[in-house]
Amino acid sequence: MSNLRFTNLTRQIEIGANCYLLEVAGRRVVLDCGAHPKMEGKESLPLLEGLAGKPLDAIILSHAHQDHLGSLPVLMRQHPNTPAFMTDATLQLADVMLHNSVNVMMKRHENGEGDAPTFSHREATNCVRRFRPLPLGQRFNLSGDRLGFDEIPDVAIRFEDAGHILGSTAVIIEADNRRILYTGDINFHDQSLMQGAKLPEEGIDTIIMECTRGATPQPDGFSREQEELRFATAIREIFAQGGSVLVPVFALGKSQELLTMIYTLRKKGLLPECPVYIGGLSTKLSEIHDRLAHESHRQHGGLDLLESVAPFTISGREINQYPVRPGRIYALSSGMMTEHTLSNIIAPHFLPNPAHGIFFVGYADPESPAGRLRAAKLGDSFQMAPDIQPEPIRCRVETFGFSAHGDRDSFLDYIGRTQPRQVLFVHGDPDARAWMRENLASRLPQTQILDTPPGVPLTL
Ligand SMILES: [Zn+2]
DSSP states (O other), X not given: OOOOEEEEOOSSSSSSSOOEEEEETTEEEEEOOOOOTTOOGXXXXXXXXXXXXXXXXXXXXXXXXXXXXXXXXXXXXXXXXXXXXXXXXXXXXXHHHHHHHHHXXXXXXXXXXXXXXXXXXXXXXXXXXXXXXXXXXXXXXXXXXXXXTTOOOSEEEEEEEOSSSTTXXXXXXXXXXXXXXXXXXXXXXXXXXXXXXXXXXXXOOEEEEEOTTTTOOOOTTOOHHHHHHHHHHHHHHHHHTTXXXXXXXXXXXXXXXXXXXXXXXXHTTSXXXXXXXEEHHHHHHHHHHHHTTTTSSBSSTTOOHHHHHOOEEEOTTTGGGOOOOSSOEEEESOTTOOTXXXXXXXHHHHTTOTTOEEEEOSXXXXXXXXXXXXXXXXXXXXXXXXXXXXXXXXXXXXXXXXXXXXXXXXXXXXXXXXXXXXXXXXXXXXXXXXXHHHHHHHHOTTSEEEXXXXXXXXXX
């Protein structure tokens, strides 16, 4: 049995530019290649320097979120002949996401706020042309050829739906009689739109697992259905007092989950018909969800979100002059209310008005404007961005538990059923990893739990 080596190529320890190198059976495979949302230029990239000039057999993209995808064109420029594998849905979403990030980087650079873009539109286009979509549940070799049931190449890969967002996949890598599972971002429970992941539990030797919510306990008796009811009630209360609701959302994933929620809550008579506003990127990504509505792992098969909920699109140009009218839902990106995004720009209209509400529905970095606002108190003076005047917080600010990442106990349960020889935790802040490590160690004392410091090759 040859050595298996794993190197964490994230530049920082916390959630950022996810990228991992797996060396197995003499082959080299990179898992994901994200960009750090808080960094600029080279600092936003994973540790790609160490990969330059060395052969790379394959790149695997778990899903199209920026922190997994955002530096892929830079890696593919370094390795012009290496194929990149992903699901077909991820390919379509990644095409839109990559061009959007070039626009964002160019705009920031032109405004003197950021470094030059790390890649161009032309490079994004060329990169997408080289993408190789693979279906779920079938084995392929690293050239992308489908394998027969008993065919054993040096390395085989297989995708399994990860239940996180449209197209998200976990990947099982077989080599040297061992099976390695990389979860990507994963959720074992059904969301409003996506169906929970059902991963194999037999014969997995090594698990490389995300742990975004490792430091976040699930409230006792939590159920998604109850949480949706609480969300609908809060919106109705805001409407009854003549206010509007701002829901900061990620354009990919959370926007479509929210549209689905609005659709089902309306159908149950729990939300009135009301105007819903989303951003341009969310609209483009929702179109892809609608196009694939019949063929993806999801609930409400065939439901056309844009047709059934009929949201209006607000562009970046209109947002500044936009009057906030009562009885409306503004589901605008970004989820973390990053400076110069729609949710950040519109927020000062909501903050000082006690009739309005700002409702959070997912993860926010504690240092992001959304993270800071969640930690602030009613009456505090709050500044959305350095160039925006501070406003007192008088509106209702509330957080709802609609994370697209699985809860930590469901992760431990899965590992407990699988009984792997080794577990590596990635994609989590230090306190999240520490909780997962400690709790897994007491549950499965035989399993080796490895820390994954950036840039250090680990022999497994
Ligand atoms: Zn993700």
